Amino acid sequence: xxxxxxxxxxxxxxxxxxxxxxxxxxxxxxxxxxxxxxxxxxxxxxxxxxxxxxxxxxxxxxxxxxxxxxxxxxxxxxxxxxxxxxxxxxxxxxxxxxxxxxxxxxxxxxxxxxxxxxxxxxxxxxxxxxxxxxxxxxxxxxxxxxxxxxxxxxxxxxxxxxxxxxxxxxxxxxxxxxxxxxxxxxxxxxxxxxxxxxxxxxxxxxxxxxxxxxxxxxxxxxxxxxxxxxxxxxxxxxxxxxxxxxxxxxxxxxxxxxxxxxxxxxxxxxxxxxxxxxxxxxxxxxxxxxxxxxxxxxxxxxxxxxxxxxxxxxxxxxxxxxxxxxxxxxxxxxxxxxxxxxxxxxxxxxxxxxxxxx
Amino acid sequence: xxxxxxxxxxxxxxxxxxxxxxxxxxxxxxxxxxxxxxxxxxxxxxxxxxxxxxxxxxxxxxxxxxxxxxxxxxxxxxxxxxxxxxxxxxxxxxxxxxxxxxxxxxxxxxxxxxxxxxxxxxxxxxxxxxxxxxxxxxxxxxxx
Numbered sequence: 380x381x382x383x384x385x386x387x388x389x390x391x392x393x394x395x396x397x398x399x400x401x402x403x404x405x406x407x408x409x410x411x412x413x414x415x416x417x418x419x420x421x422x423x424x425x426x427x428x429x430x431x432x433x434x435x436x437x438x439x440x441x442x443x444x445x446x447x448x449x450x451x452x453x454x455x456x457x458x459x460x461x462x463x464x465x466x467x468x469x470x471x472x473x474x475x476x477x478x479x480x481x482x483x484x485x486x487x488x489x490x491x492x493x494x495x496x497x498x499x500x501x502x503x504x505x506x507x508x509x510x511x512x513x514x515x516x517x518x519x520x521x522x523x524x525x526x527x528x529x530x531x532x533x534x535x536x537x538x539x540x541x542x543x544x545x546x547x548x549x550x551x552x553x554x555x556x557x558x559x560x561x562x563x564x565x566x567x568x569x570x571x572x573x574x575x576x577x578x579x580x581x582x583x584x585x586x587x588x589x590x591x592x593x594x595x596x597x598x599x600x601x602x603x604x605x606x607x608x609x610x611x612x613x614x615x616x617x618x619x620x621x622x623x624x625x626x627x628x629x630x631x632x633x634x635x636x637x638x639x640x641x642x643x644x645x646x647x648x649x650x651x652x653x654x655x656x657x658x659x660x661x662x663x664x665x666x667x668x669x670x671x672x673x674x675x676x677x678x679x680x681x682x683x684x685x686x687x688x689x690x691x692x693x694x695x696x697x698x699x700x701x702x703x704x705x706x707x708x709x710x711x712x713x714x715x716x717x718x719x720x721x722x723x724x725x726x727x728x729x730x731x732x733x734x735x736x737x
Numbered sequence: 738x739x740x741x742x743x744x745x746x747x748x749x750x751x752x753x754x755x756x757x758x759x760x761x762x763x764x765x766x767x768x769x770x771x772x773x774x775x776x777x778x779x780x781x782x783x784x785x786x787x788x789x790x791x792x793x794x795x796x797x798x799x800x801x802x803x804x805x806x807x808x809x810x811x812x813x814x815x816x817x818x819x820x821x822x823x824x825x826x827x828x829x830x831x832x833x834x835x836x837x838x839x840x841x842x843x844x845x846x847x848x849x850x851x852x853x854x855x856x857x858x859x860x861x862x863x864x865x866x867x868x869x870x871x872x873x874x875x876x877x878x879x880x881x
Contacts, residue, residue: 514837519765522859525860526768550764
């Protein structure tokens with residue numbers, strides 16, 4: 380469905396209702412959010428909208444009177460709002476408020492809970508495959524620390540002692556980094572706050588984490604990081620996205636090949652790309668990979684939720700993901716994120732993001 | 738005695754025995770080397786299964802070792818594959834598994850294949866020395 384067929388929606392109310400509506404609508408194909416209004420300029424829904432480059436205003440009248448709006452959804456709970464909307468809306472705009480809006484909101488909350496459960500289940504299933512890798516990655520440094528500590532007890536040579544201590548300190552730092560990564564990943568997304576995220580740093584983190592579930596020794600990791608602005612996101616969610624793509628890429632290559640990670644600016648959007656030299660994805664599968672429960676892995680090996688969740692998280696941040704694959708050559712997943720505060724350029728795509736509002 | 742591809746150590750070698758340590762982490766091999774050298778053993782190293790097999794077979798005659806200490810999770814030829822190779826080629830050489838995986842099923846299956854010890858990292862240096870001594874001793878009882 381192209382943007383020209385999109386339903387343009389105006390949201391009134393920037394509280395929990397408005398926030399939930401934005402999160403849902405940005406995930407849906409064929410819906411464009413014209414804007415969101417709340418008399419409180421600091422309402423959470425308005426802050427989220429600004430991060431996603433959705434027009435946010437403290438003047439409901441200007442939004443309601445926008446001629447392009449197809450549907451106005453009022454979740455302010457303000458009893459005087461329906462009359463105000465009737466006075467200012469265009470003749471063709473429909474209006475959803477009162478009990479009907481409440482019903483929509485509760486359906487959305489239900490859907491969101493369901494999604495949170497799915498995302499969590501996928502995370503737990505990945506953590507399960509991590510368990511052995513985590514034990515390995517933690518026990519190795521511990522083994523070295525114990526070994527060097529006991530060697531210190533037995534040695535008289537001050538130079539050796541210094542050297543062993545340096546090794547122990549190095550291993551402690553390594554362990555501490557890993558524990559930070561695991562914590563970041565395991566945190567449930569519901570409690571997350573949006574913070575500025577440096578994408579290249581998070582990609583490196585994802586490579587470290589990927590070692591828990593797959594062996595990277597024979598994969599050449601090639602980072603090509605051009606400077607890109609930070610994005611406002613929950614780091615744990617983006618880590619889940621990058622790790623998922625990296626682990627998929629390594630598994631596709633049978634743990635042998637080149638993994639290229641790129642960040643750059645392209646058509647005014649932040650572009651992240653994860654490329655492998657694996658066998659590629661068959662064209663008939665390429666269209667289905669983001670559908671929930673689609674998997675080409677053996678039964679019990681994949682949940683089929685990985686890329687579905689990747690896609691959902693990326694949409695939540697106003698972005699979109701494009702797979703490009705050539706059988707026999709490899710696959711590249713390119714992610715485009717909007718830059719907060721910059722109008723997004725419309726890029727022709729079969730996989731539209733939140734279309735730029737007019 | 739000459740039938741054994743790996744002879745047990747002979748007294749003229751003046752060491753307690755020769756140990757092959759196979760682990761992809763350099764510092765883990767280093768700890769083992771420092772610890773076992775101090776305890777009187779001669780130590781050779783392999784950084785993965787393939788490297789270890791090559792180290793054993795690089796000379797004109799297969800290198801004689803008394804004990805093999807082997808990790809499980811390694812690139813190229815992993816521990817399980819390497820162990821099955823060692824068992825088939827050098828059935829008289831005791832193998833000690835030293836791994837970060839606390840995996841009971843794997844331990845049981847490896848013990849069934851004749852692995853003499855299954856140590857889970859972190860392993861105390863004393864414990865490693867004891868395991869090596871026990872394996873060498875068992876081997877001497879077996880070969881004499």
